[in-house]
Amino acid sequence: MSKIKGLEYILALYDMQHVELAEKLGIKKQNINMWIKGKQNISKKYLPVLEEIFNIKQEYFNKDIDEIDKLEIQKEKLKKELNPIIEKQQSVYICEDVNAMVNMPIYDKEEINTIERTIEKTKLISKFKEALEIVDPNPYIDTYKLIIEILEKSQHEPLVHKTIEALAHYLELLPEGITTGDEQAEFESEIFEVFDDNNF
Secondary structure, eight states: OOOEEHHHHHHHHTTOOHHHHHHHHTSOHHHHHHHHHTSSOOOTTTHHHHHHHHTOOTHHHHSEEOHHHHHHHHHHHHHHHHOOOEEEEEEEEEESSSEEEEEEEEESSHHHHHHHHHHHHHHHHHHHHHHHTSSSSOTTHHHHHHHHHHHHHHTTOHHHHHHHHHHHHHTTOSOTTOOSOHHHHHHHHHHHHHHHHTTO
16 A cells, blocks of 8 residues: 655645645745655644644655544544534543543534544554454464454444453452453453463
8 A cells, every 4th residue: 555645635624725835935946856755844834833734743745644544534524614612521441552541522414423533443453453463373363363253243232342351350450440340340340260270
């Protein structure tokens, strides 16, 4: 998959011509072409101006962006256009550098909530692929096949979620405080006994 510069993607998303941006910045169109082709980095003095014009964080303009970056940029564009209001906060588990519960905003505009969910799914797919490719050949490929099978056929089953959460606690991947409640704690104590009885 070919790389694309953040600036190139943002200009296409906003349907803005190189010449129009050059006029806004008071520079030549050739400078914009050089930035997009990666022959020259965007000068630091223009980054805050670009951030203001597009309402997109400076970090995206110079870099080669991936699918998650593209979605984040789309989200920022939508926010600027729709001016959404946060209706409530929802506590959700994130599996990033630090496994933790965070408050995620729920907006009054479904388009924003949809793109937030798409970003989360794209991050999960990326992490799953990374885990699968840690070693090659992967000695646990059959485990991955089983996981996919469970997700395809039984992800709606409460037992699946309860067991995975219990396993995550047993292997100390999840902090103790992250739990779905008393019923889960009781389930986990029972399943841990089974693990221990079988020298798991």
